[in-house]
Amino acid sequence: MKQISPDQLKDLIQGLQYRGYITIGPTLQNGAIVYSEILDINDLPIGITDSQKPGHYRTTQTNSNAIFNYVVGTQSIKRFLYPPIQKIFSAKFTEKKIEIQELDKPSQRYAFIGIRACELEALKIHDTIFSKSEFKNSRYTTLRHNSLFIAVNCSKAEKNCFCTSMNTGPEVKYDYDLLLTEINKNERHYFLLEVGSEKGEDIINEFDFSDADESEINEKYKVIEKTKSQIEKFLETDGVKESLLQSFESPVWDDIAKKCLACGNCTMVCPTCFCMTVEDYTDLERNSAERIQKWDSCYTLEFTYIHGGSVRVSVGSRYRQWLTHKFATWQEQFGTFGCVGCGRCITWCPVGIDVTEETTKIKKLSQLQTTSLEEL
Amino acid sequence: MQAMIPSSYRIQKFIKETQDTFTIELKSIESKNGFTFEPGQFNMIYIYGIGEIPISISGDPNKSGILTHTTRAVGIVTKEMAKLKKGDIVGIRGPFGRPWPVREAVGNDIVIVAGGIGLAPLRPVIYHVLENREYYGRIILLYGARTPQDILFRKELEKFRSRLDIDIIVTVDRAIKGWTGNVGVVTTLIPRAPFDPINTIAMICGPEIMMRYTIIELIKRGLGKDKIYVTMERNMKCGIGFCGHCQYGTEFICKDGPVFSYKEIEHLFGKREL
Numbered sequence: 001m002k003q004i005s006p007d008q009l010k011d012l013i014q015g016l017q018y019r020g021y022i023t024i025g026p027t028l029q030n031g032a033i034v035y036s037e038i039l040d041i042n043d044l045p046i047g048i049t050d051s052q053k054p055g056h057y058r059t060t061q062t063n064s065n066a067i068f069n070y071v072v073g074t075q076s077i078k079r080f081l082y083p084p085i086q087k088i089f090s091a092k093f094t095e096k097k098i099e100i101q102e103l104d105k106p107s108q109r110y111a112f113i114g115i116r117a118c119e120l121e122a123l124k125i126h127d128t129i130f131s132k133s134e135f136k137n138s139r140y141t142t143l144r145h146n147s148l149f150i151a152v153n154c155s156k157a158e159k160n161c162f163c164t165s166m167n168t169g170p171e172v173k174y175d176y177d178l179l180l181t182e183i184n185k186n187e188r189h190y191f192l193l194e195v196g197s198e199k200g201e202d203i204i205n206e207f208d209f210s211d212a213d214e215s216e217i218n219e220k221y222k223v224i225e226k227t228k229s230q231i232e233k234f235l236e237t238d239g240v241k242e243s244l245l246q247s248f249e250s251p252v253w254d255d256i257a258k259k260c261l262a263c264g265n266c267t268m269v270c271p272t273c274f275c276m277t278v279e280d281y282t283d284l285e286r287n288s289a290e291r292i293q294k295w296d297s298c299y300t301l302e303f304t305y306i307h308g309g310s311v312r313v314s315v316g317s318r319y320r321q322w323l324t325h326k327f328a329t330w331q332e333q334f335g336t337f338g339c340v341g342c343g344r345c346i347t348w349c350p351v352g353i354d355v356t357e358e359t360t361k362i363k364k365l366s367q368l369q370t371t372s373l374e375e376l
Numbered sequence: 377m378q379a380m381i382p383s384s385y386r387i388q389k390f391i392k393e394t395q396d397t398f399t400i401e402l403k404s405i406e407s408k409n410g411f412t413f414e415p416g417q418f419n420m421i422y423i424y425g426i427g428e429i430p431i432s433i434s435g436d437p438n439k440s441g442i443l444t445h446t447t448r449a450v451g452i453v454t455k456e457m458a459k460l461k462k463g464d465i466v467g468i469r470g471p472f473g474r475p476w477p478v479r480e481a482v483g484n485d486i487v488i489v490a491g492g493i494g495l496a497p498l499r500p501v502i503y504h505v506l507e508n509r510e511y512y513g514r515i516i517l518l519y520g521a522r523t524p525q526d527i528l529f530r531k532e533l534e535k536f537r538s539r540l541d542i543d544i545i546v547t548v549d550r551a552i553k554g555w556t557g558n559v560g561v562v563t564t565l566i567p568r569a570p571f572d573p574i575n576t577i578a579m580i581c582g583p584e585i586m587m588r589y590t591i592i593e594l595i596k597r598g599l600g601k602d603k604i605y606v607t608m609e610r611n612m613k614c615g616i617g618f619c620g621h622c623q624y625g626t627e628f629i630c631k632d633g634p635v636f637s638y639k640e641i642e643h644l645f646g647k648r649e650l
């Protein structure tokens with residue numbers, strides 16, 4: 001383990017840029033933490049901290065010089081590897097054929113700085129979906145393969161975090177190239193730096209960083225313990241899948257539908273949601289056409305449209321799709337939960353619906369084998 | 377993503393089947409290799425600048441030189457397709473999906489139950505079993521159409537029937553003058569259909585409600601749930617498990633289906649708004 005100063009972190013970022021990486025890190029934009037291109041360490045949210053509760057998100061400027069003293073921002077890095085809007089091809093119509101022009105292979109190399117344990121876990125889930133199925137999403141696979149991941153151990157937790165329940169955090173344990181732990185103690189501000197891959201090793205070799213001593217290394221575990229102790233939200237995941245699969249006809253769904261606005265925010269901020277739709281465009285003369293793919297959400301009525309009408313008309317049935325997918329059917333499809341416990345869906349739900357509460361309620365109902373909400 | 381890129385096919389023949397249903401026969405422009413598929417698989421058909429939709433392959437799986445689709449014009453894309461003519465070009469991606477269990481059915485009687493356009497995805501099964509007739513027991517097709525004018529592939533059905541080694545029973549919801557055949561929904565044909573329930577595989581395609589009642593009748597006749605196969609329909613944007621639209625509980629209809637045994641999806645089947 002190495003220990004580096006903020007100035008050395010600055011050098012590290014510059015080194016990545018020299019190597020041709022586009023450096024992506026947390027930035028403060030319109031009052032929220034957003035992953036975006038950073039040119040310098042000063043673009044990072046120095047002294048910014050956040051507070052998150054159901055339906056609530058605020059950032060505040062503090063006097064501290066800590067850089068990573070927030071939990072998770074609005075969105076994960078999903079948008080870089082799997083962009084919200086993406087051309088699939090352009091096409092020209094000729095007498096002879098439909099001439100398809102495919103996109104060039106993506107050439108950009110991203111270095112993601114500051115990503116959290118839960119976000120790395122979400123990345124692993126996308127790997128399963130996009131790179132390990134029968135068909136491959138080659139753009140995702142290429143971008144991901146060419147990226148560098150510099151993770152950070154969370155130094156605080158917020159009210160909506162439940163990574164400990166999902167077994168995804170807060171400690172970053174694997175799948176990183178480099179790992180930082182920020183220590184800000186006794187007037188001393190530094191980072192512990194660990195190497196997790198050859199790619200990471202290769203980068204570090206260029207620098208002359210000094211080794212961390214035992215007392216510094218101990219600080220890492222203190223940070224993780226402190227963060228863990230701040231996590232209040234809990235979901236007992238045992239039996240959740242079975243309960244949900246038995247609860248397609250539970251009254252809970254209609255009950256949630258009274259609150260849920262079917263806005264789809266939860267699916268848009270979710271680091272694992274992968275649904276997309278396809279749209280075709282032409283110019284007025286129909287000389288050239290384009291096909292675009294766009295993130296989509298199972299909360300929209302159009303999502304299940306087939307001739308004659310949509311399948312999931314009621315809001316309850318759409319909420320059921322989302323929750324059941326995350327905690328039950330995902331396991332059958334991809335072998336893991338579709339949830340990493342980052343809490344974004346709770347934070348960004350305009351009415352503060354809490355997945356852990358709803359899931360627990362459904363589990364209780366199903367175990368009591370009752371359909372009466374009053375009995376709970 | 378190669379599977380997301382359509383390739384060009386030219387229409388060799390446009391056949392108007394009924395008032396609202398038509399068949400197109402296609403040949404690849406870009407490749408000389410034929411189009412191989414298994415009965416029950418589907419393609420995503422791209423109508424330039426309009427959109428792309430899933431349509432089952434309705435042709436003979438042994439004739440790879442020609443790709444055949446039969447479509448009912450119902451909405452934006454299908455109505456535009458209905459205007460196509462010989463020489464026109466469409467884009468094709470596929471074949472996708474899990475086929476009908478024609479291999480598993482070897483040695484069994486086969487009951488095919490189709491409603492309306494549902495006959496199109498099952499026609500490759502009929503071709504296949506008739507070409508490999510010696511491997512199967514009795515073959516029975518029960519087909520329900522709205523009216524006598526809506527009967528699909530009528531000439532071909534008459535030709536099949538004249539082989540005498542397939543039972544074809546047709547019924548219509550509403551008769552018109554001159555129709556002397558059965559009237560009533562297709563499920564009414566099941567109790568009398570001549571198959572041996574111990575040794576039969578059933579393949580059903582039609583509206584969900586028709587499939588539901590067909591399953592009930594088949595189970596009454598003693599067919600096992602694992603011997604009854606249905607094909608499901610949901611919105612599809614990719615055909616390869618990426619868009620999420622076709623999810624049906626635990627299943628992706630595009631890659632885990634569209635053909636399922638009833639046993640596999642019994643826990644989902646008939647659940648509202650799934």
Ligand SMILES: Cc1cc2nc3c(=O)[nH]c(=O)nc-3n(C[C@H](O)[C@H](O)[C@H](O)COP(=O)(O)OP(=O)(O)OC[C@H]3O[C@@H](n4cnc5c(N)ncnc54)[C@H](O)[C@@H]3O)c2cc1C
Nearest residue numbers: 306307429430431432446447448451452453454610611612
């Ligand atoms: C696996 C599979 C096989 C099919 N095979 C056949 C076939 O052999 N013959 C046939 O006539 N029809 C078949 N269908 C149904 C056919 O796909 C729809 O009738 C068609 O998509 C309607 O498109 P539209 O634009 O004309 O209708 P609109 O009502 O205008 O629909 C607008 C859009 O919604 C979507 N959509 C609408 N209905 C459906 C639907 N039923 N399934 C999926 N997406 C839909 C499409 O993206 C469509 O472009 C099949 C469907 C599936 C899922």
Ligand code: SF4
Nearest residue numbers: 273274275298322325
């Ligand atoms: S179906 Fe809904 S919950 Fe599942 S991945 Fe798609 S948008 Fe997310």
Ligand code: FES
Nearest residue numbers: 615617619620630
């Ligand atoms: S059609 Fe896209 S996932 Fe099945």
